[in-house]
Amino acid sequence: MITVDEYLKEQEIDEELTASVIEFRKEYPVDACVKDRVVMPDMLFYGKDILQMALAALMQGENLLLSGAKATGKNILCETLAWVFGRPAYDISFHVNTDSASLIGTDTFVNNEVQLRKGPVYQCAQYGGFGVLDEINMAKNDAASVLHAVLDHRRRIDVPGYSKIALHPATRFIGTMNYGYAGTKELNEALVSRFMVVDMPPLDEEILRFLLRKYFPDIKEKALEQFAGFFLDLQTKAYNGEISTKSLDLRGLVAAIRTVKSKLPPFFAIRMGIVNKSFDIFEKEIIEDVALTRIPEEWTRADVFERG
Numbered sequence: 001m002i003t004v005d006e007y008l009k010e011q012e013i014d015e016e017l018t019a020s021v022i023e024f025r026k027e028y029p030v031d032a033c034v035k036d037r038v039v040m041p042d043m044l045f046y047g048k049d050i051l052q053m054a055l056a057a058l059m060q061g062e063n064l065l066l067s068g069a070k071a072t073g074k075n076i077l078c079e080t081l082a083w084v085f086g087r088p089a090y091d092i093s094f095h096v097n098t099d100s101a102s103l104i105g106t107d108t109f110v111n112n113e114v115q116l117r118k119g120p121v122y123q124c125a126q127y128g129g130f131g132v133l134d135e136i137n138m139a140k141n142d143a144a145s146v147l148h149a150v151l152d153h154r155r156r157i158d159v160p161g162y163s164k165i166a167l168h169p170a171t172r173f174i175g176t177m178n179y180g181y182a183g184t185k186e187l188n189e190a191l192v193s194r195f196m197v198v199d200m201p202p203l204d205e206e207i208l209r210f211l212l213r214k215y216f217p218d219i220k221e222k223a224l225e226q227f228a229g230f231f232l233d234l235q236t237k238a239y240n241g242e243i244s245t246k247s248l249d250l251r252g253l254v255a256a257i258r259t260v261k262s263k264l265p266p267f268f269a270i271r272m273g274i275v276n277k278s279f280d281i282f283e284k285e286i287i288e289d290v291a292l293t294r295i296p297e298e299w300t301r302a303d304v305f306e307r308g
């Protein structure tokens, strides 16, 4: 298992910045009751420049907004950052039912007394957590208004009927948002102004090869080239508007390659992991054609893995 120090060195992060991160970890020990929220992700984020920007901004007390297309590693980066700073992580996702009460907390009766059952933003404030505001652009006004005071210099939560709560000095919030989707909601200006924004670049060949090799150390070079090429072909088509971004699904690609281990022929695995996720027959045809040019139908497990 890799240590934070080793990871930052491997990613060639500036030494002074690394030293300040290590210092931060020492300065803010984690409360025993939330220790189980400090976890090392099973896959760490790969990408020096993005990592360096994110670390520098968080170090200076800023909140981060990660914007980018699907599968650009936004959530992986959030998890990696919480681990690097040694903070408990809180997932706070925004959907139609997320309102101010679900963020801060709700009144409940305990032994005939009203008590606040603390929501994730409250806990994050209390324990110096890293709160991941997932798909923050989907936040309704009621939820967004809670975030205003939390995210700016006031660094506090107003709980109606309770006193104001100041944020622990180690608390940070990291928002994520997708763009490039039909139906993407813009984030309102007042919220955007409270973040430093990182634009996540699309996966390129080098990163893709590195990632697939990490997941599958025994993948054959030829297969690696074809699977990475397949993904990049789809990416080009999606960016040119020929297909939607639905099929740009790295999780699906990884799942497909994994199924080949159980002897499913690679082309069928790609169908299940990627092609069939498109429910538009024209789009599906395009994706299947791309797959056929990259992954020969006659391929078997032996074409993909060394010990096939």
Ligand SMILES: Nc1ncnc2c1ncn2[C@@H]1O[C@H](COP(=O)(O)OP(=O)(O)OP(=O)(O)O)[C@@H](O)[C@H]1O
Pocket (backbone or CB within 6 Å): 043, 044, 045, 046, 047, 068, 069, 070, 071, 072, 073, 074, 075, 076, 077, 178, 203, 207, 211, 250, 251
């Ligand atoms: N730079 C990267 N370093 C490590 N893993 C990456 C990177 N980019 C993408 N991935 C991989 O891509 C997959 C999707 O990553 P993640 O869930 O973080 O993306 P996302 O941007 O949050 O996507 P979505 O918009 O679908 O929520 C994961 O399996 C992750 O390992």
Ligand SMILES: [Mg+2]
Pocket (backbone or CB within 6 Å): 074, 075, 176
């Ligand atoms: Mg995500």
